[in-house]
Amino acid sequence: MSQEPLTEETKRAAAMAATVSVEDLLDLAAPQHGYAQRIEQGGFFEVMPGFFHSARRETTSYILRRHDLFSNAAPLDLGNVRPLIPLNVDPPQHTKYRKILDPLFAPRRMDAIEDDLSERANRFIDGFIGRRECNFSKEYAEVFPASVFLGLFGLPWEELDSILEMRDGIMRPGAADDAVELDPDKRLAIQRQTGARIYDYFDEILEDRSARPQADMLTGFLTTEIDGERLSREEILDICFLFVMAGLDTVSDTLSCFYAFLARHPDHQRQIVANPAVIPGAVEEMLRWESPVPSGAPRIATEDTLVQDHRVPAGAIVQVSYGAANVDPSVFDDPFDVRFDRDANNHIAFGAGVHRCLGRHLARRELRVTLREWHRRIPDYGLKPGCEDLVYPPGLRSVKDLMLVW
Numbered sequence: 109m110s111q112e113p114l115t116e117e118t119k120r121a122a123a124m125a126a127t128v129s130v131e132d133l134l135d136l137a138a139p140q141h142g143y144a145q146r147i148e149q150g151g152f153f154e155v156m157p158g159f160f161h162s163a164r165r166e167t168t169s170y171i172l173r174r175h176d177l178f179s180n181a182a183p184l185d186l187g188n189v190r191p192l193i194p195l196n197v198d199p200p201q202h203t204k205y206r207k208i209l210d211p212l213f214a215p216r217r218m219d220a221i222e223d224d225l226s227e228r229a230n231r232f233i234d235g236f237i238g239r240r241e242c243n244f245s246k247e248y249a250e251v252f253p254a255s256v257f258l259g260l261f262g263l264p265w266e267e268l269d270s271i272l273e274m275r276d277g278i279m280r281p282g283a284a285d286d287a288v289e290l291d292p293d294k295r296l297a298i299q300r301q302t303g304a305r306i307y308d309y310f311d312e313i314l315e316d317r318s319a320r321p322q323a324d325m326l327t328g329f330l331t332t333e334i335d336g337e338r339l340s341r342e343e344i345l346d347i348c349f350l351f352v353m354a355g356l357d358t359v360s361d362t363l364s365c366f367y368a369f370l371a372r373h374p375d376h377q378r379q380i381v382a383n384p385a386v387i388p389g390a391v392e393e394m395l396r397w398e399s400p401v402p403s404g405a406p407r408i409a410t411e412d413t414l415v416q417d418h419r420v421p422a423g424a425i426v427q428v429s430y431g432a433a434n435v436d437p438s439v440f441d442d443p444f445d446v447r448f449d450r451d452a453n454n455h456i457a458f459g460a461g462v463h464r465c466l467g468r469h470l471a472r473r474e475l476r477v478t479l480r481e482w483h484r485r486i487p488d489y490g491l492k493p494g495c496e497d498l499v500y501p502p503g504l505r506s507v508k509d510l511m512l513v514w
């Protein structure tokens with residue numbers, strides 16, 4: 109890093125920079141060994157001209173802390189017409205948004221929705237428990253977090269399909285049709301169409317909440333004031349757009365990674381069943397190990413700078429790997445042991461610095477409630493015979509069609 113003297117170790121790291129390829133970074137099924145290898149090789153690489161990758165925890169923390177040098181204002185075109193709020197905004201404007209949004213996602217708000225989460229979890233489990241098998245990805249992981257959003261936004265169950273369609277249109281455009289999925293222009297066209305639908309959909313609900321305020325989060329967006337300022341309608345729509353992406357898929361992906369792990373590790377299952385008090389620790393440890401959001405949104409270098417030993421020119425893209433940072437042996441003892449009783453689990457699966465996940469308390473609550481209700485009702489389960497080969501599609505880390513039996 110620019111302020112630190114160069115050591116022999118960092119010089120060696122620079123020499124090995126050429127050893128990492130884009131393909132190496134795309135292993136989503138079992139990436140942990142690759143993470144460890146990249147840390148050993150020095151931890152900071154120019155993967156291709158103008159594209160840098162950070163694996164070491166210390167370097168990643170530095171990049172995330174120095175948001176003045178590494179900006180988040182990198183345009184992401186996923187069908188949105190303006191920057192995603194707050195992800196693509198830098199301080200000081202970012203600070204204003206987080207001051208408004210953080211209280212709406214505070215732990216005590218999550219206490220208030222705990223019973224609602226349990227009810228929703230059990231409703232989905234009711235749907236398949238008698239069958240003694242399920243497609244966990246489709247029948248639980250993808251639908252539970254979307255239904256939680258119905259509750260937060262004060263929407264009825266009938267709106268579940270609309271929320272799922274909007275999520276799929278942005279996150280999996282053309283998933284049902286290979287010809288579309290492999291064609292970037294067609295995918296973008298679907299994302300744009302869906303984007304327009306998201307803006308209209310939420311605009312209509314916001315119109316209603318302005319006239320008839322309710323005890324829901326959308327009314328909260330309309331009425332919360334910081335330093336005498338409120339969010340504009342456009343700003344709220346940009347936040348809603350990000351929520352459809354960041355708030356739904358992340359939890360779905362995490363759930364499928366957790367259950368793939370548990371289905372293959374019956375001893376860890378038994379620990380939860382025998383003592384549900386381990387659940388909070390289990391959630392943190394599986395977040396660390398699985399790191400379902402493997403890397404951060406691209407950062408753009410705002411000026412020429414040095415990171416470890418490398419010259420990073422202004423305008424270069426810098427990507428941090430949360431997954432690698434979470435198995436860095438300089439931070440974690442025995443990082444390859446998945447231990448539910450690990451103390452001081454200082455993982456960064458929710459990111460770090462000013463952009464640390466806004467929804468982390470909500471996500472944790474959804475994950476804890478799921479583990480609690482599921483293991484209370486389905487204490488012993490595994491992968492369905494014949495479905496042991498798990499597929500992790502491109503994107504965040506998630507398991508496609510995870511088939512479980514009990």
Ligand code: HEM
Pocket residue numbers: 193194195196206350351354355356358359362400401403404405406430456457458459460462463464465466467468470471472
């Ligand atoms: C287990 C589930 C989740 C994981 C692993 C996760 C992970 C992350 C990570 C790693 C970041 C930082 C991205 C970066 O710096 O590039 C982030 C940001 C964010 N997350 Fe989550 N997230 C989860 C659930 C949620 C939920 C439920 C919400 C609902 C509101 C949410 C909303 C956001 C938002 C709005 C940001 C941007 C924050 C900012 O830029 O200030 N996330 N999340």
